[in-house]
Amino acid sequence: MFKTVIRRAGKCAAVAAAGLMMMSAQAAEPIKIGSFLSVTGPASFLGDPELKTLEMYVEKINEEGGVLGRQLELIHYDDVGNASSARNFASRLIRSDQVDIIVGGSTTGATMAAVPLIEQAEVPFISLAGAVVITNPVKKWVFKTPQTDRMAAERILTDMKDRGITKFGLISGTGGFGSSGRTQTLEVAEAMGMEVVADVTYSGSDTDMTAQLTNIRNTSGVEAVLNFGFGQGPAIVTRNYAQLGMELPFYQSHGVASDSFLELAGSAANGLRLPASPLLVPDSLPDDDPQKEVVQNYKAEYEARWDSKVSTFGAYAYDGLMLAVRAMEEAGSTDPEAVRNALENIQGYVGVTGVFNMSPEDHNGLDPESFRILEVQNGEWKLID
Amino acid sequence: MLAEFLQYLFTGITIGATYALIALGFTLIYNASHVINFAQGEFLMIGGMATVSLTAMGVPMILAVVLAVVLAGILGIALQRFAIAPAKQADVVTLIIITIGASIFIRGIAQVVWGKEYHVMQNFSSDQPIEVFGAVLNSQSLWVLGIGAILVVGLVLFFTKTLIGKAILATSMNKEAARLVGIRTQMVLMLAFMVSALLGSVAGIVVAPITFTSYDIGIILGLKGFVAAAIGGLGSGVGAVVGGLSLGIVEAMAAGYISSDYKDAVAFSMILLVLFFMPRGLFGAKVVERV
Numbered sequence: 001m002f003k004t005v006i007r008r009a010g011k012c013a014a015v016a017a018a019g020l021m022m023m024s025a026q027a028a029e030p031i032k033i034g035s036f037l038s039v040t041g042p043a044s045f046l047g048d049p050e051l052k053t054l055e056m057y058v059e060k061i062n063e064e065g066g067v068l069g070r071q072l073e074l075i076h077y078d079d080v081g082n083a084s085s086a087r088n089f090a091s092r093l094i095r096s097d098q099v100d101i102i103v104g105g106s107t108t109g110a111t112m113a114a115v116p117l118i119e120q121a122e123v124p125f126i127s128l129a130g131a132v133v134i135t136n137p138v139k140k141w142v143f144k145t146p147q148t149d150r151m152a153a154e155r156i157l158t159d160m161k162d163r164g165i166t167k168f169g170l171i172s173g174t175g176g177f178g179s180s181g182r183t184q185t186l187e188v189a190e191a192m193g194m195e196v197v198a199d200v201t202y203s204g205s206d207t208d209m210t211a212q213l214t215n216i217r218n219t220s221g222v223e224a225v226l227n228f229g230f231g232q233g234p235a236i237v238t239r240n241y242a243q244l245g246m247e248l249p250f251y252q253s254h255g256v257a258s259d260s261f262l263e264l265a266g267s268a269a270n271g272l273r274l275p276a277s278p279l280l281v282p283d284s285l286p287d288d289d290p291q292k293e294v295v296q297n298y299k300a301e302y303e304a305r306w307d308s309k310v311s312t313f314g315a316y317a318y319d320g321l322m323l324a325v326r327a328m329e330e331a332g333s334t335d336p337e338a339v340r341n342a343l344e345n346i347q348g349y350v351g352v353t354g355v356f357n358m359s360p361e362d363h364n365g366l367d368p369e370s371f372r373i374l375e376v377q378n379g380e381w382k383l384i385d
Numbered sequence: 386m387l388a389e390f391l392q393y394l395f396t397g398i399t400i401g402a403t404y405a406l407i408a409l410g411f412t413l414i415y416n417a418s419h420v421i422n423f424a425q426g427e428f429l430m431i432g433g434m435a436t437v438s439l440t441a442m443g444v445p446m447i448l449a450v451v452l453a454v455v456l457a458g459i460l461g462i463a464l465q466r467f468a469i470a471p472a473k474q475a476d477v478v479t480l481i482i483i484t485i486g487a488s489i490f491i492r493g494i495a496q497v498v499w500g501k502e503y504h505v506m507q508n509f510s511s512d513q514p515i516e517v518f519g520a521v522l523n524s525q526s527l528w529v530l531g532i533g534a535i536l537v538v539g540l541v542l543f544f545t546k547t548l549i550g551k552a553i554l555a556t557s558m559n560k561e562a563a564r565l566v567g568i569r570t571q572m573v574l575m576l577a578f579m580v581s582a583l584l585g586s587v588a589g590i591v592v593a594p595i596t597f598t599s600y601d602i603g604i605i606l607g608l609k610g611f612v613a614a615a616i617g618g619l620g621s622g623v624g625a626v627v628g629g630l631s632l633g634i635v636e637a638m639a640a641g642y643i644s645s646d647y648k649d650a651v652a653f654s655m656i657l658l659v660l661f662f663m664p665r666g667l668f669g670a671k672v673v674e675r676v
Contacts, residue, residue, distance in 0.1 A: 044501070174646070200645045205605040207403075207596035210396040210521075211640040218389060232503040232597050243514045244392075244521055264505050264597060267512075 030073035031066070031334055033058065033324065034099030036089040036114070037128075037317075038106040041081035046106040049302075049314030050128055051076060054103065056305050057321050067325050068332070075099055079110050086110035087117060094121040100334040101327075103320040105129050106313075108176070115142055124327070124340045126320040128313070131180055135363040143343055143363045145319040145353055149181045149228075151368040152254045153188040155275040156226060159373050159385065161192065163249065165223040169198035169216035171209065171237060173229030177255050181228030197221050204233060210240045217246055224248050230255040235264035242268035249273070254371065257312060262379060273384065275371035277312040279352055284383045290350045298352045312353075319351035388519030393641040394634065395517075399526040399595065401633020402533045406588035407610025408617060408625035409540065410581040415619050416557045417577030420480045424464060424488035425585055426607020427495075431457045432586025433598030434495060437504040446507075454586045460491070461582025465575045488603070495600040506593040525594045532591050536584060537626055543580075544622075553577055557620075612652075616659050618669025627667060631655075 035054060038047035058074045066072055075097050077089035086105065093099045094117065101124045105111030108131040115134075118125045119141050127134050127144040134144050160168060168189075172182040178201070189196050198219040200212040216225055225248055227237045234256045241250055250272040252261075257276035262269055278285055278295050285292040298318055302310045324339075326349060331338035346365065349356040354370025373385040407425060414422040435453035440446055468487045469480055509528050514521040544550040555563040556573045564570050589598065596602065613632045617624025632652055639651035659667060 200640075202640075202645055203649060207592075207606075208396050208400050208637075211393050211637045212645045214389060214392045215641055215645075232599070235503070235597065243523055245514070260502055264503055266505065 028070050030071040031068070031328065032073050032075055032097060032099040033321070034093035034097060034102040034123075035074060035076045035104035036079045036086050036093065036102075036110065037076065037104050038081040038110060039078040043081035043107050045311070046128070046313045047078070047081075049311040050104075050106060050317035052306050053302065053314040053317040054321055056302070057318060060301075061325065067328055068334070072325075076104075079106075081107060081110070083107075083109040083113035087113040090114035090117050094118070094123055099123065100336070101324050101339060102126070103128070103317065103324055108134065111144075115139060118142065122336055124324070124336055124343055126324055126343075128316040128320055130177075132184065138361060138363050141340060143323070143358070143365075145316045145323065145351070145356075145364075147254070147353065147366050147368070147370060148184075148364065149177070149253070150184040150188065151366065152275050152371060153181065153185040153228075154192075155368040155371040155373065156251050156253070156273075157185070157188055157192050157194055158368070159273065159275075160224055160226075160249070160251070161194065163224075165249065166193070167195045167197045167221045168224040168226055169200075169219060169222045170196050171198075171200050171202065171212055171216060171225065171227050171229075173231075173233050174201050174203045175230060177230040178228050178233075181253055181255070185226065185228060195221075202229075202233060202237070204231060206233065207236065208240065209233075209237045210244065213237070213240050213244055213246065217244065222248060224251065226251040226253075228253045228255070232264060235261055238265040238272065239268045254312075257374070259309065262376065262381075267379065269376040270378065271376065273373055273375045275368075276374050276381070277315060277353055278372050279310060279312050279315050280374060280381050281372065281383045290355065291352070294350055295352050315352035319349075319353050319356070322351060323349060323356065389641070391518055391520035393637045395520055395522045395526065396641075397634030397637030398630060399523070399529055399633070400636065401613075401630035402526075402529045403588060403592045403596075403606065403629070404609050404613040404632050405626045405629025406529075406533050406536065406591075407585065407606055408614035408629045409537070409622060410585045410588070411611055411614040412617075412620055412622055412625045413540070413581040413584065414577055415614075417553050418469075418480070418557070418574055419477050420469070420484065421611070421619070422578070422581065423481065423484045423607065423611075424491060425581065425610065426603030426605075427488045427491040428457050428461065428582045428585030428603075429589035429592075429606055430495060430598065430600060430603035431460060431491070431582075432589030433506065433593035433602065434499050434504070434589075434600065435586075436590050436593065437506050437598060438499060440506075450590055453590060454583055457582045457586030457589075458579050461578040461580075462575055464582075465578035469574070469578070470571060488607075492600055492603065499600055501600060503597045503599040505597060506590075508594045509591075523595060525591070529591050529595070532587065536587065537622070540584075540622060549573075549576065612656060616656055616666055618663075618666025621666070621668035624666055624668030 037050050039051050058072045062071050079086040079089055103126045105127040108129040111127040111129040111134055125142050130146045132148040132150050172178040198216040200215055202209050227234050234252055252272055252274040254275050278291050282295045282299050299310045327339050327342040331342040344358050344360055346358045354366040356365035358365040374381045375384045410425045432453050435456050436449045439449035464487055468483050508525045510524050514523050552568045552573050556570050560570055613629035614625050617628025635655050636648050636652045640648040
């Protein structure tokens, strides 16, 4: 409480100061926020909502007086989902645009390509990509907003355990997302004393997974099935699962946590569970959930502005930008070292993705509980836990 | 044990029938012009996507299917008329590259018009799978097999019983001679592209309820179809069917009995073996050099 009062006072002071210094404020340099995102190309479903979110909130913050009395300026490049152009653009952001902070990197590939450069230039960087490698081991200047696939695996396996399941079959895609998810699942299962009794894969271009599922079904001791994958593959798996009449509890990963998945899988999806962002069920969150208001506001504002459905990926950019703003406010300057230290010490920032508690050992700041377990019931998401 | 085997077999036959239909499209154009039309997968995509978007606009399913097939047919003619024909006496390789360019172009347009999402199409009949000896069969698979069989029989009749079909065959054997006996070879080529487009679009429509459909579905299925055609021997109708079915069955068996990781490797090793011992494919025509 005391803290927020101070912050409010600080904001008032900042606004007042900005008002007083109208003359100099116009001359004051804007704070440069750099970004490279995959707005077009194969990963455009990530980059497109991310850029829209950044544009919209930079505008909004500027209308409300900016940060530290200075306006924000978004400098953005489209890396087309290509890691080497991501690296080039990161270099341009640092060298020629001289940005104060970078919020971007839609894919793990793009992020990791830019990381060495950013570490060397010592610019704070908030990545919007998923994989564990980005923040583990911890890199001094690199932070990220989405949960890792390891957390998703932990969340799913915990839910299984709560239902008394210890042996399950795993079917995963061979793409980057699926194979990383598979590795994490195997590790987490071992750590939690659970057993993966069947482990099969499918490639991204497969149009029928009945053979793999039959294989799992005929393995003795299978108590549940988990599918780690991305794109249309999991929807086909879900349909085949229903066709085969398999009755075991069925789990999907956060990779398909979107309404378009429900549309593709149709009635076959009924009964399956997956970990997802609260953004999918903003209205069924309990009233005492601290995220409820943030999630509802983001969804309403995004949908009003762009006239398209909100996506969890855009929410990563929202959290990235807000973390950056908060760090600069707390640091009281845009000095890279100060902003980095402030970022590392952010506690209790309530975002759309989860509640962030950063520390020198954890540059992600989320825990597995930030995923909500949802179940599909009658073609709709239902909050379970 | 039997149920397991049957399950893999059903899966394989369904996928295989799809490959076979696409392979037939390749065969048709190859027969008429010796061109491998890499835009074949795009016809498939047009069929599925147009049907989905038309039904979404409220057009009845049957009418949407007919319109989608007609649209693909027009596209086939346009491809020949505006991309292949102007190249006139160009090398076959050049023409193949033109078809690759055309496929990228068509895909780009589809992406702009229909967006990048995957779309669902309802099963033609019930969603309830059919159970046979403990294995389940998607009712849509029967549609794929049935329509596939009708198309194959139709094509055979077309080539052996109709004058136009024979004209296409004649043009494929010797273009100059065909022209001398009064066959309008340009017309024949256009026709071959049209029939091939119709075939592709029908395949795209019947498999869409199983595979979903999107602007880029043609790349994946088109390539597999080409592989099937190569196994069977390019230019042979029977070869296309046998090649498609065996590719599908081998894939499914490998995924089921060996390991899903090696599924594609097994399928592609099979192709290498076949082409190694029978370079012209299983049913490929003997080539006689004309001196």
